[in-house]
Amino acid sequence: MSQYQENATIIRYEQLSEANIRLTLQSDAIAGAARPGQFVMIKTATGKDPMLRRPFSIHQTSSTGRLQILFKIIGRGTNLLAHCRIGETLSLFGPLGHGFDIHTERPACIVGGGMGIAPMLFLAKRMSRLKKDTAGDTILFGGRTQMEVEPLVRDFQQIGMRCITATDDGSYGREGFVTEIIQKLKLPQETVIYACGPEAMLKQLHIYTQVKKMECQVSVESVMACGMGACLGCNIPAHDGHYVHVCYEGPVFHAKELVWK
Ligand SMILES: Cc1cc2nc3c(=O)[nH]c(=O)nc-3n(C[C@H](O)[C@H](O)[C@H](O)COP(=O)(O)OP(=O)(O)OC[C@H]3O[C@@H](n4cnc5c(N)ncnc54)[C@H](O)[C@@H]3O)c2cc1C
Ligand code: FES
Known part of the structure; x- marks a missing residue:
């Protein structure tokens, strides 16, 4: 599956509520390759704080190469994203992860x-x-x-x-x-x-x-550093005693595969 690093231009900014924001980005390569349940890693700062990209689910895509994310402001990275404006660019990496398996013959x-x-x-x-x-x-x-x-x-x-x-x-x-x-x-x-x-x-x-x-x-969510299987930071326990990487074996799993505390 192809992944891309893309500088995506913000073309729409919607403040849905005090803390919830939806951004529409022009991101032709990632939008074209994305499947439901996959996510992107976004660099939220041009400098080093925060250093790491932040993961966001792909909210929707369009055939014209647009990609949306929907997020809640909870910390430094999401706060910076909330202060971005139309015309600015963000560095996106994706699409990442294993998405939903859609059953077309079942409700x-x-x-x-x-x-x-x-x-x-x-x-x-x-x-x-x-x-x-x-x-x-x-x-x-x-x-x-x-x-x-x-x-x-x-x-x-x-x-x-x-x-x-x-x-x-x-x-x-x-x-x-x-x-x-x-x-x-x-x-x-x-x-x-x-x-x-x-x-x-x-x-x-x-x-x-x-x-x-x-x-x-x-x-499921997990704290992620790399988003591509290199850091082991996103591991969570699976029912068979092994650990799974949320970033590339997930984020979508069959619920029965995981350990529920
Ligand atoms: C695969 C995946 C998809 C995601 N999709 C979305 C999405 O579509 N929309 C959205 O709003 N968020 C999503 N998240 C969560 C999002 O990545 C975090 O909210 C974001 O990284 C926080 O960054 P920050 O710098 O603002 O917060 P930080 O400053 O890094 O953290 C602020 C506080 O939030 C806590 N925190 C950070 N990340 C998480 C997390 N994943 N779960 C619970 N607590 C956390 C920290 O421990 C800290 O207490 C997703 C996470 C994953 C793993
Ligand atoms: S986030 Fe680095 S291995 Fe999953």
Whole structure:
């Protein structure tokens, strides 16, 4: 699989809420090669602080070479990104990692929690292009409050799958965690769950799908230094006693492959 280092120009800047920002970049090579669930490593500073690139899921791509990331400001690197402006360039490296395996003949339930919603737009769009029929597919996404969820609803509704939203405080969509809501959906057993979100959410989905004997693919996070298998920094334990690299064996794994604490 080809990877590229590309200086990508910022062509759109959207402040979706106080802390959540979406950047659109012109990144022809990476956008052209990317698959849902893959990520890019971005250099957030021109100087040495921070020295390391930061990983971000590919939120969506276009046939015209555009690539979007959706991120939350949490520290130095994301703060610097938030201060970038249209016309500036960022150094991107990617696409990286193993993405989602899309089953075109089985119903899907795409679950995103918090910033875990970021890779799911790309996944849902690609899925709707590959599948003959998405009538049995569901997108379920939630966040803490309305501000985290509402700005993304239109993008997901346009895909044509059933779209269910939830917030922890009930300020938008259904009240509660997506892990509670999924239990009420009565999904057929052959449904494949594709999920990204906080570890506690993924663990609950793993337990739910084990009980129901359903397939569950999860995109997980880990602290990353290189993003390409060279530093061992992203290792996490797998169920067979071995460790796996999140950066190139993941970030998407079958939930049953991992150890859930
Ligand atoms: C494969 C992958 C895809 C990702 N996709 C996205 C995305 O689409 N959108 C998005 O907003 N974020 C995403 N992240 C997380 C993102 O990489 C981190 O938020 C970012 O690196 C933080 O950089 P910073 O310099 O702002 O924070 P730092 O200054 O490096 O850290 C600030 C604080 O956040 C903690 N922290 C740093 N990274 C993480 C992490 N991965 N998980 C939990 N806590 C962390 C640190 O321990 C520290 O306490 C992804 C991470 C991975 C591994
Ligand atoms: S981040 Fe370096 S090996 Fe995965």
